[in-house]
Amino acid sequence: MMRKILILSAISLTLPFTLAGCLSGSDSSAPTAVVSKEAVANPLTINLAHVNDTHSNLDPSTVSMFIDGVPTNVELGGYSRLATAINQLTIGHLE
Numbered sequence: 001m002m003r004k005i006l007i008l009s010a011i012s013l014t015l016p017f018t019l020a021g022c023l024s025g026s027d028s029s030a031p032t033a034v035v036s037k038e039a040v041a042n043p044l045t046i047n048l049a050h051v052n053d054t055h056s057n058l059d060p061s062t063v064s065m066f067i068d069g070v071p072t073n074v075e076l077g078g079y080s081r082l083a084t085a086i087n088q089l090t091i092g093h094l095e
Helices: 002-023 037-041 079-090
Strands: 061-067 070-076
Touching: none
Parallel strands: none
Antiparallel strands: 061 070
């Protein structure tokens, strides 16, 4: 008996959402996008760059690693390096 109540409860909770999804078909009165010929001929490209967890590390840090078995020290990070990378990406793209 308990299983029957559980099944009926599950059906009664999911049925309204299922039916609501079926009722939301295409509507001919829905607005449509109007795109100019100029916009089609000149598409817009957007590049997103995300920088996270810098934790106020303004200066680069030196890291030791092995490259092809050779111990090597390299500098990683830093805001000057980040600014240089952003400037290189924007060359020729800003008007």
